[in-house]
Amino acid sequence: MSLPRGFKANAEREAARVRKEMGLPGNAAVDIEQVAEHLQMKVVSADRLIDIERLYELERIQAFAFSAATFEIEGRFFIVSNPIRTPGRLASDIAHEVAHRLLDHQLSEVREIDGIPFRTCKPDEEEQATAFGGTLLLPRPLLTAAAYRGWGPDEIAKQYNVTVEMARYRYNATGVARQVKARSV
Numbered sequence: 001m002s003l004p005r006g007f008k009a010n011a012e013r014e015a016a017r018v019r020k021e022m023g024l025p026g027n028a029a030v031d032i033e034q035v036a037e038h039l040q041m042k043v044v045s046a047d048r049l050i051d052i053e054r055l056y057e058l059e060r061i062q063a064f065a066f067s068a069a070t071f072e073i074e075g076r077f078f079i080v081s082n083p084i085r086t087p088g089r090l091a092s093d094i095a096h097e098v099a100h101r102l103l104d105h106q107l108s109e110v111r112e113i114d115g116i117p118f119r120t121c122k123p124d125e126e127e128q129a130t131a132f133g134g135t136l137l138l139p140r141p142l143l144t145a146a147a148y149r150g151w152g153p154d155e156i157a158k159q160y161n162v163t164v165e166m167a168r169y170r171y172n173a174t175g176v177a178r179q180v181k182a183r184s185v
């Protein structure tokens with residue numbers, strides 16, 4: 001599967017727009033929960049809704065079955081996140097949900113796992129939400145600045161509290177390492 005034409009550039013523009021609206025420079029790190037709130041979405045940790053033991057139980061039944069999910073209740077949007085994830089993974093999951101909303105994806109499919117309903121989107125929309133969410137967390141200007149400091153994916157993950165997978169994905173997708181190398185010769 002591939003992203004639609006112009007998708008990446010649009011994601012970068014949106015990441016820049018959100019930062020500008022929040023009064024932040026284009027290369028700033030963001031707290032994704034604050035971004036969600038800025039966009040009128042409230043992040044609620046799932047252990048405030050159900051016993052945390054049930055979340056561990058679900059994890060044992062199917063690992064990573066529940067990352068985060070968006071619910072619309074009386075016109076308000078809530079992102080329910082999974083507190084048993086690492087902070088980096090939590091950021092990716094929340095960014096993914098924020099991206100669905102910014103991309104205006106419909107909450108359609110409902111799957112049930114152990115009696116708990118989950119909404120999922122279409123596979124192409126899932127890919128888009130992950131790419132867009134990654135751009136919100138790590139936009140090109142931020143990665144370029146990091147690459148100039150000589151930081152690779154591991155250092156970026158540590159500095160910006162994202163997963164190494166996410167840092168590597170964005171680092172490679174944007175080609176910032178090549179860009180920085182080309183300018184310094």
Ligand SMILES: [Zn+2]
Nearest residue numbers: 096121126129
């Ligand atoms: Zn999704």
